[in-house]
Amino acid sequence: MKKVNIGGVPEHFNLAWYLTLKNGEYKDAGINLRWHDYYGGTGAMCKALRSGEIDIAVILTEGIIKDIIAGNPSKIIQTFVKTPLIWGIHVATNSKFESLEDIRGTRAAISRYGSGSHLMAYINAKNNNWDLNKDLKFEVIKNLDGAVKGLNDGVADYFMWEKFTTKPLVDNGTFRRIGNCPSPWPCFVIAVRNEFIENQKEDLKTILDIINITTTDFKSIPSIDKTIANRYDQKLEDVQEWLSLTEWSQEVIDEKTIENVQDELLKLDIIPKKMEYSELITII
Template sequence: MKKINIGGVPEHFNLAWYLTLKNGEYKEENINLRWHDYYGGTGAMCKALRNKEIDLAVILTEGIIKDIIDGNPSKIVQTFVQTPLVWGIHVAANSSFKSIEDIKGTRAAISRYGSGSHLMAYINAENHNWDLKTDLNFEVIKDLDGAVKGLTEGVADYFMWEKFTTKPLVDDGTFRRIGDCPTPWPCFVIAAREEFIENNPEELKAILDIINNTTLDFKDIPSIDKTIANRYEQQLEDVQEWLSITEWSQHLIDKDTVMKTQKELFALDIIPEIAKYEDLVFKV
């Protein structure tokens, strides 16, 4: 049985992986797929791919595109979630900041440089016509727990994270959400190390076939809203809203989307060049 390591954030988007693992579907294909939670998000997974700690990652589109251009020897093999990610813009509950204009020029808490929370701070700044050189400041806080500590203790001023994941922290009075910022592209892709793709083409195809079979009918799983609410400690109505706006994908990200994403990142000076589509993706 071949051992294969995959990483992802421990969030509701990835429940389909948990279900297929629980059902032993990969073992039926002689694959010992081991899931690893990355609380530090995309930046931590990019590092893990580079260090060969994981073979596959369910990762933010903009983050992996940037890291491949920066030398990560990996490729995008499929889109995982087709719809945008809605990032909530959060401040500490007792903060004096009431609007997005209030946080202009203050300190954004980010999990690490090159992470989604870092890149989306630029997208938010651009959306509001801020000066990207003077109106953006960063404080590295590693993960969501670090953000809670950082905002509460005044080390940083605002924090961007997927809004349904942070909703319990808004509900319990830790954070206050002052705005939203959707990604201008499909949010999650599946990336694989080039060496892994080359040496394990059959296993890679089998893994994608299994997960795609589950995501295709994910919303039709009986009581899936209750399962998500219980597992991720979320309000049922929030889960139902999230399900209503989320679509999974079973296809490779298309050239137009990759180029649009790169143009946005290049304009923000996040990537130094626009790469060829073929250098970023691999069709299984």
């Protein structure tokens, strides 16, 4: 049986992968798919793709585009979640900061350089007409646990992470959310190492077929809202709101979207150049 390593964040967006793994659907197709949680998010997954630690990543669109342009030997093969990610902007509960204007020029906690939390800090700064050179400062905190410690110890001042993932920390008084910043594009794509695409295309097609069947009907799974609430320690009403806002995709990301992402990243000086659609995307 062929072993395939896949990585993603341990969040509700990826429950469909857990369900198909639990049901043994990949093993039934002769594939030993091994899931790896990446608490460090997109930056950690980019590193894992480069090293060959994983073959496939369910990863933030802007992060993987940036890293492919920087030399990551991978391609995007499909959109996974086509709706934007809603990034909550958080401060420690006892912080003196009350508004987005208050955090201008202060230190953003980021999981690592090149991560979603890093790139979206630029988007938030642009949305609020900040000076990108003077008003952005960063402290690397590795993951969500690091952000909790960093904000409460005063190492950093604010932290951007997916709104619903951090909602329990807002509810229990660890964080206060002072704003939201939706990503201006589909949030998650599936990226695959070029070597794997070349050598195991049929296995890749099988994996996509299985996951796409599940995501097509994901919202119709009986009591899926209760399953998510229990598994991810979420309030049922928050899960129901999240489900109403989230749409999965089974399609290849289109050329216009890729252009828009690159245009935005180039304007923000996050990438040094743009690449052709065919250099970033492979249609399986």
